[in-house]
Amino acid sequence: MEFDFSPVITYFPTLIKGIGATLLIGLVVAIMSIIGGQIVAVITLYTKKTVNWPLRFFIWLFMTTPLLLQLYFLYFGMGQWILIPAIVVGVLGLGFHYMAYNADIFIATIKSVSSGQYEASRSLGFGHLATLFYIIIPQAFYRAIPQLGNNMIIMVKDISVLSAIGIAELVYLSQYAISVTFRPFEFYITIAVIYYLINVLMETGQAWVERRAAIRR
């Protein structure tokens, strides 16, 4: 068993492309899941239970079934009714999955904002919606940041699962390179290292954001 990392170097431009795709997907999913999660959380908390039960059902469903099963359902299943490209399915699937997790966090943090804040704001003349947007949600958002960061770090790792439905991200492109060079060990080690570096960067970023948020909380 001798290791030969020269194919990895030859295919490094491909891997770079994969890193770019992974980061881009990560960014889109992060924005989508945070904004979507916030909206879902506000709707579930401030509408009647008889109205928002489908929303609560989907949060529950996304949280109790594995991501891969959801992706298979969306990709192979939805293809029967409408034809959507794999990349859209992947981003939407991952986005909805983490939207549910983020909504769960936002629900908890919105509830944790003291009800005195709401009452004080209303008695100062803010309307219901203005109170939500200017008083409650900002406070809840700052409280949610540590857990949001954790979720996003887990999410970036889960992007690798998208290769199962044929999205050309890091793992998928390396599988292509492996099928040409027959060097799985070297490539997967490289990918593990790349993911580890991304993870370290994200953890550093998370610590920085948390420090900044702590000032403004």
Place this chain on the structure above:
Amino acid sequence: MDINLMIDITPLLVKAAWVTIDISARALFFGFFIASALVAMRTSRIPPVRWLARAYISVVRGTPYFVQLLLVFYGGPAIGLRLDPFTCGVVVGAFNIGAYMSEAIRGAIESVDSGQHEASRSLGFGRFATLQHIVLPQAAGLMIRSIGVLAIILVKNSSLVSIISVVELTYQAQRLIGSTYKPLEVFSVSALMYIVIIYAVMGIVEFLYRRATRYTYL
């Protein structure tokens, strides 16, 4: 919704669900020992042993489970490690969850007030006796809860083993979607099975938690 089809595919999916349970339970079992070893290493008096455990935990938590699985299954033969898919799933699952679980166990142990440890030592208990009779009983409740969360993650992660062709729930569901062209029905039944498994885990965890905290008053 085709109810007859749903009834027809249920036996197949139940069989596959057992594989999911089997693989997760084994990974949890072995993962617990790996986690205990890691906790012991992290509290070791020899610095390199501590660094090794910390590096291991950091690397495992910093890379995707999916990549770890692919690395061991497809890359393993290059370093003389040939595992059949099921064993590979159990081994990678155990080593993966072990790293997370060691953090959970350490967190639970550290949550016990250090005065308890000091009082016990000054009353003449040894290090191990202190851990066994004083610290662990108090840490057990928190430990069981956090291990329960990890067990649920483990069940959901076991779906990734379908990539290395273990016939478990997700693999079977994908195959059935391909052969019946009825995605909604297959998804409903297989999702229901995951939900049943997860709620069963939650029930067991709650039972153990109540047993473990019988005598603790908080």
